[in-house]
Amino acid sequence: MMDEQNRLDNVYRGRQSLAGRYVRDNAGNRYNTDFLKRRIQYNLEKLYNRPEKIKMLDLGSGELFWTRQFIDLGIASSNCIATDILDWRLKAGRKEYDEIQAVTASAFELPFQDGTFDLISQLTMMTSVLDQNLRRRIAADMIRVLKPGGYLLWYDFRYNNPGNPHTRAIGISELKELYAPLPLYSESLTLLPPLARKIGGGGDQILNLLHRLRILRSHLLAIIGPKG
Numbered sequence: 602m603m604d605e606q607n608r609l610d611n612v613y614r615g616r617q618s619l620a621g622r623y624v625r626d627n628a629g630n631r632y633n634t635d636f637l638k639r640r641i642q643y644n645l646e647k648l649y650n651r652p653e654k655i656k657m658l659d660l661g662s663g664e665l666f667w668t669r670q671f672i673d674l675g676i677a678s679s680n681c682i683a684t685d686i687l688d689w690r691l692k693a694g695r696k697e698y699d700e701i702q703a704v705t706a707s708a709f710e711l712p713f714q715d716g717t718f719d720l721i722s723q724l725t726m727m728t729s730v731l732d733q734n735l736r737r738r739i740a741a742d743m744i745r746v747l748k749p750g751g752y753l754l755w756y757d758f759r760y761n762n763p764g765n766p767h768t769r770a771i772g773i774s775e776l777k778e779l780y781a782p783l784p785l786y787s788e789s790l791t792l793l794p795p796l797a798r799k800i801g802g803g804g805d806q807i808l809n810l811l812h813r814l815r816i817l818r819s820h821l822l823a824i825i826g827p828k829g
Contacts, residue, residue, distance in 0.1 A: 606686050606707070609729060612767045613663075613687060629801025632808045633791050637756065637822070640790060642674050644824055648720075648752055653677045655719035658746065660684055660708045660739075661726025665694030665701055671722065672701070684708065709738035713746045721747055722754040725820075728768045736771075740779040744828065752826035753780065759789065759821045773821065780825045791820040 624630065645652050652675040659668045662683035672678050678700050685691050688705040695703055706712050708726065721743050730736050743753055761770045777785055792812045800807060811817055 605730075605732070605735065610687055612729070613690060627798050627801055628804075629792070629794070629797030629799065629808065632801060632805060633794065633797055636790060636812070637820075638670055638674070640788070640822055641670070641754065644754065644822075645674055645676075648824070653680070655680060656717065656748075657681045657720040657722065658684065658711075658713070658718045660721065660723040660743070661686075661729070662703065663687075663690045663694065665691070665698045665703065667722070667724050668694075668701055669698050676720075678702075684711070709735055709742055711742045711746050715745055716748045717746045719748055719751045720754060721751070722756075724756045725758065727755075728758045728771055731767075731769050736779060744780070744783070747826070747828050749829065750827045752824055752828075753783075755823040755825055756820060758819060760793075760819050771821075776821065776823060783825050783828060785823055785825045787821050787823040789815055789818040789820065790822055791818055793817050793819045 649655055655676065657671065657676050657680060659671065659681065662668045662685050665683055668681060668683040672681060679702075681701065683691065683694075683701050683703045684706045685703075686705070686707050691703040691705060695701065704712065708723070708730075723743070727736060727739065730739065747753065755776070758768060758770045759772050762768060771779075773787055776787065790812075792808060796811070796817065797808060800811075
């Protein structure tokens with residue numbers, strides 16, 4: 602799948618010029634990141650009594666920001682593996698987080714045995730895959746390497762971004778289709794990022810008020826499993 606790797610390489614190299622848009626110094630970005638992290642923490646505590654004991658795979662890890670957040674939330678770094686199809690992104694992340702195990706691999710051809718992981722996460726990776734057949738292959742391989750009794754933690758866009766032709770949203774119907782017949786719980790969250798960035802200086806009270814409006818929440822967070 603070299604064509605897909607080359608496409609993604611071009612897309613993510615192009616996005617480097619937009620890095621300033623996503624800095625945590627922006628109050629709206631920080632609000633959305635912290636809100637998501639709290640929801641992830643809630644779900645980890647609900648699913649696992651001893652998160653430090655579970656073996657975890659983080660897909661599409663990029664520069665390892667969210668892999669590091671999972672470790673901060675209690676996943677042992679020795680039990681956590683990050684993967685990305687783009688080696689240069691993992692190398693960039695490891696300059697800061699050199700303790701994280703990082704494997705260059707495609708999410709639709711994972712180099713792991715069946716039933717290896719207790720928890721598999723993907724955060725905003727799947728919507729960068731435009732081909733529906735590849736999406737199905739990724740979903741199937743995630744399920745393949747998940748242990749019986751394990752869970753998938755899934756977070757991605759539910760709305761298309763008209764300014765970004767390199768992503769395609771995934772709504773709840775497609776999400777259920779991709780991971781059938783596993784049980785699935787989902788919630789909408791994340792205040793529309795352009796809006797959050799614009800009004801973030803108004804404080805969390807305003808951001809919280811707007812976040813209550815479901816139509817303004819741009820992403821889905823799903824817990825999929827347990828695997829039978």
